[in-house]
Amino acid sequence: MDNFLIENNSFYLKNILLSDEEKSTFNEKFFALAKRRIELFASLDHSSIKAETAKEIFDGTLFVIETYFQSNKENILKIDFSTAFNEGIKIIEKKIEYYKFLLDIAEKSKIKFQNYYYLQTMKNLTLLPNLYDYNYFANKIPCDIDYQLAFSVDEKILGIDYITEYLKRIIIENKIINSFDKKTVFCLLKKSFVDYKNLCVNLAYPIMTNALGLKILNEDIKELNINKEKRERIAEIINANSEEKMKKILDNSANELAFDLNIFDDYSKEYLKSFAKNLYPYISLSAFSSGLGRIFTKI
Amino acid sequence: MEKELANIFFSLDKKDEKKELQKLEKTISNFGLSLSNDEIKMLIDGRKTAIKKSGLIEISGGVTEKIIYSFCDSPYILKTDFATTIFELQDTFYYLKSNAKYDYTDDELIEKMKTAFEEFSGLSNAFLDFLTENL
Numbered sequence: 001m002d003n004f005l006i007e008n009n010s011f012y013l014k015n016i017l018l019s020d021e022e023k024s025t026f027n028e029k030f031f032a033l034a035k036r037r038i039e040l041f042a043s044l045d046h047s048s049i050k051a052e053t054a055k056e057i058f059d060g061t062l063f064v065i066e067t068y069f070q071s072n073k074e075n076i077l078k079i080d081f082s083t084a085f086n087e088g089i090k091i092i093e094k095k096i097e098y099y100k101f102l103l104d105i106a107e108k109s110k111i112k113f114q115n116y117y118y119l120q121t122m123k124n125l126t127l128l129p130n131l132y133d134y135n136y137f138a139n140k141i142p143c144d145i146d147y148q149l150a151f152s153v154d155e156k157i158l159g160i161d162y163i164t165e166y167l168k169r170i171i172i173e174n175k176i177i178n179s180f181d182k183k184t185v186f187c188l189l190k191k192s193f194v195d196y197k198n199l200c201v202n203l204a205y206p207i208m209t210n211a212l213g214l215k216i217l218n219e220d221i222k223e224l225n226i227n228k229e230k231r232e233r234i235a236e237i238i239n240a241n242s243e244e245k246m247k248k249i250l251d252n253s254a255n256e257l258a259f260d261l262n263i264f265d266d267y268s269k270e271y272l273k274s275f276a277k278n279l280y281p282y283i284s285l286s287a288f289s290s291g292l293g294r295i296f297t298k299i
Numbered sequence: 300m301e302k303e304l305a306n307i308f309f310s311l312d313k314k315d316e317k318k319e320l321q322k323l324e325k326t327i328s329n330f331g332l333s334l335s336n337d338e339i340k341m342l343i344d345g346r347k348t349a350i351k352k353s354g355l356i357e358i359s360g361g362v363t364e365k366i367i368y369s370f371c372d373s374p375y376i377l378k379t380d381f382a383t384t385i386f387e388l389q390d391t392f393y394y395l396k397s398n399a400k401y402d403y404t405d406d407e408l409i410e411k412m413k414t415a416f417e418e419f420s421g422l423s424n425a426f427l428d429f430l431t432e433n434l
Contacts, residue, residue, distance in 0.1 A: 039358050045404035047362050048355040050397060 022076050030065060033081040037061045041136055056137055063139035063159055064088035067095075092134045095160045100129060102167045109174040112182065113189065117200045121147035122170075128163060149173065150205045151275045172268045173204035179261045180207060184224050187299045206297050211261075212276055213296045215253035221260055226296035234296065238287040246284065250276040316343050319364055327371045331378055338382035342389065349390045353397035362405060363389055369409050375421030387422055388412065391430065399434040408434075 038057050042049050068088035069076060075084070103125060110122060124143035131142035139158040145166060150173060153165045177185060185207060189196040192206040211221040213234055226234070238246055254276035258269045279295075286292050320339045327333065334342070342363050350357050366388050370376055376384055395408055403411070411434060419426040 038356070042358040045406070047359045047405050048350060048357045048393070048396060051354050051356050054356045 025077055029081040030062065033065070033085060034058045034061045036082070037085075037136070056140070059139045060134075060137040061085065064092065064134070067091050067138075089134065092138055092160055095164060096129055096132065096134070099160060099164050099167065102164065102171065103129075106167055106171050106174065109171060109178060111174055111177045111203065113177070113185070113203055114197050115147070115201070115203055116198050117147040118203065121145050125163070125167065125170075132160065134160070146200060148200060148202045150202045150208055151271060151278055168267065169271060172263070172271050173202075173208075175263065175268075176204055176211075176261060177207055180211075180222065180224060184222070184299070188224050188297060191299055192297050208272070208275055209279065210296055211257055212250070212253055212279065213292075215257045215260075216249060221257065223299075225299040226292075227298045228293075231292040231296050231298075234283070235287040235292055238284055243280070243284070247277060247280055250280055316360060316363075319360070320367075323364060323367050327367060327381075330371050330376070332371055332376065332381045333378075334382055341382060342386055345386045346389050346393075349393040353393040355393060355397055362392060365405060365409055366392060366412075369413050370416065373413070373416060373421075375416060384422060388416075391427060395430055395434055398431070401434065403434070 034057070037060075038049070038054050041053075041057050064085055065081065065088055068084045068091060071091070072079075072084075072087070106122070106125070111118070121144070124145065127143055128141070132138075133140075133142065138160070141159065141163050145163070147170075149166065149169050151169065153162055153169065155162075157165055188206050188210065189203060193199055193201050196203065207224060210224045210226050213226050213230070214221045214224070216234055216237060217230060219230070237249065241249065251273055254272040255269065258264070258272050263269060263272065283292060283295050286295050317336075317339055320334065320342065324333070346363055363385065367385055370385070370388060391412065392408060395412070396403075396405075399408070412430065415426055415430050416422070419429065
């Protein structure tokens with residue numbers, strides 16, 4: 001059972017722990033802590049709890065401990081794990097404060113287009129600080145986050161870290177959508193989706209894709225329109241360049257797009273670049289086969 | 300993983316369960332009831348099986364004692380099948396603990412079982428159906 005935690009459960013610990021001694025010490029101290037946390041949860045009123053609940057508390061405890069050791073790796077062999085847990089909770093509380101700060105920005109930048117999943121998710125995000133039971137289930141997100149992002153958060157990221165990451169991306173996407181003329185965005189959404197108001201779709205996706213396509217062509221991004229002629233020109237560029245070169249073009253285009261949209265912070269620029277990189281397999285395949293009509297939309 | 304957790308808790312030092320049940324001897328004898336050593340063993344083994352079967356992890360003991368305390372004064376407990384009735388009640392307790400919609404404490408659950416036990420005049424299918432449907 002020595003490497004049980006690290007091998008099977010932990011996303012972060014794999015990067016934190018180095019030696020076998022550290023792993024072994026960690027496991028021993030952690031199991032004792034998890035046992036205490038489960039007992040505390042059951043308190044005096046319950047002599048038994050569901051195994052799945054115990055497992056959730058176990059995972060929640062692991063998340064708190066990992067949170068602490070991410071920035072205090074040197075303490076693994078020294079610190080008492082109850083102290084580490086309490087310190088981890090304090091870090092999580094600070095993260096919740098940061099989340100609230102981001103939430104305020106997200107609320108203020110909320111887009112004006114009605115999409116059921118977007119609105120529902122935005123509403124749920126405001127409930128999170130009150131629902132988040134980080135003492136026992138810190139790895140969980142206690143509300144539904146159904147709205148899809150243009151570039152999803154890695155599902156290995158958990159709890160407050162996941163939701164903060166999600167919120168950061170929503171803020172970027174809000175900013176991007178709000179950067180364009182409302183009427184133009186409306187026309188693009190109507191053309192891109194049968195029913196953008198009720199479908200579980202990402203509203204920023206067609207905007208980011210078309211804007212990126214226009215940047216590849218060195219054209220003005222404001223019109224957000226990619227007609228057949230422009231699609232053919234993009235296809236020519238894709239077919240004329242190697243994968244490596246095309247990825248470089250996409251990367252540069254994402255950089256220029258960020259500049260045009262007044263996006264200057266590294267995190268947001270990286271988001272656009274990741275989105276562009278992620279788009280490559282789709283546009284390269286479509287350029288060879290069915291054409292780019294499904295990727296770039298004509299208004 | 301759940302299995303690993305169960306092992307951690309089952310390996311804990313618990314009070315001597317046999318002794319704990321034997322301590323009840325005086326209380327139950329007031330109602331003309333008794334438990335032989337074999338019956339005590341049957342209850343201990345039965346509890347462990349019921350916990351496992353219900354997908355639960357035992358944090359602390361004491362449920363069998365609580366059930367005996369709560370039910371020993373019932374007019375529907377018969378001297379002849381006292382141990383098997385407690386055995387069945389134990390099973391029911393853990394089944395409900397795992398399947399009830401609401402997260403009842405041990406005491407709340409035992410109280411609800413006792414009320415139903417009296418209303419349905421002891422153990423019966425109706426007793427179990429009532430609890431399953433209403434908790």
